[in-house]
Amino acid sequence: IPATVSTRGYSQKLGECAVSFFSTKEIQKKLTGSFPKCLNDAPLLLPAAGTHLRSNLDQWINKHHIHPRVVAEFDDSALMKAFGQEGAGIFIAPAVIQAEVERQYNVVAIGQTDDVTEQFYAISTSRHISHPVISAVIDVAHELIFSKEKRISIYS
Numbered sequence: 001i002p003a004t005v006s007t008r009g010y011s012q013k014l015g016e017c018a019v020s021f022f023s024t025k026e027i028q029k030k031l032t033g034s035f036p037k038c039l040n041d042a043p044l045l046l047p048a049a050g051t052h053l054r055s056n057l058d059q060w061i062n063k064h065h066i067h068p069r070v071v072a073e074f075d076d077s078a079l080m081k082a083f084g085q086e087g088a089g090i091f092i093a094p095a096v097i098q099a100e101v102e103r104q105y106n107v108v109a110i111g112q113t114d115d116v117t118e119q120f121y122a123i124s125t126s127r128h129i130s131h132p133v134i135s136a137v138i139d140v141a142h143e144l145i146f147s148k149e150k151r152i153s154i155y156s
Helices: 025-030 052-063 077-085 095-105 134-147
Strands: 010-023 043-047 069-074 091-095 108-124
Touching: 010 025, 010 077, 010 095, 010 134, 025 108, 043 052, 043 077, 043 091, 052 108, 069 134, 077 095, 077 134, 091 108, 095 108, 095 134, 108 134
Parallel strands: 043 069
Antiparallel strands: 010 091, 010 108
């Protein structure tokens, strides 16, 4: 929970996963080279600066000496996906929902990296989770969604 939030709350990590890179088929056809070098001079949609995800993504881009064309930055990941769906550029999303992103936005995954991860948290106003439904949701997240051995589609 950000320090700027005045409500007292508790974060419980559900899990983390790699990020995948997505584009329309038209953009994919124009890419040259293998991933991640194919991102050189490619149009890229990024999360807003100042976020943990963006910081890690910037470090990963620098580490691989990639020089994409940053088209836009977004505070809203759904808006970023919508722009990506319309062909504005390549965007990222959690790898755990790769199949769903491809289906919903009619895009293709062009690559994935474990070096940049998305983290997911359950946030509550109580330190201990006692409600059985909330406990069950947290258990499913730990065991089925974020476990590499048992990963399922969240829409199955």
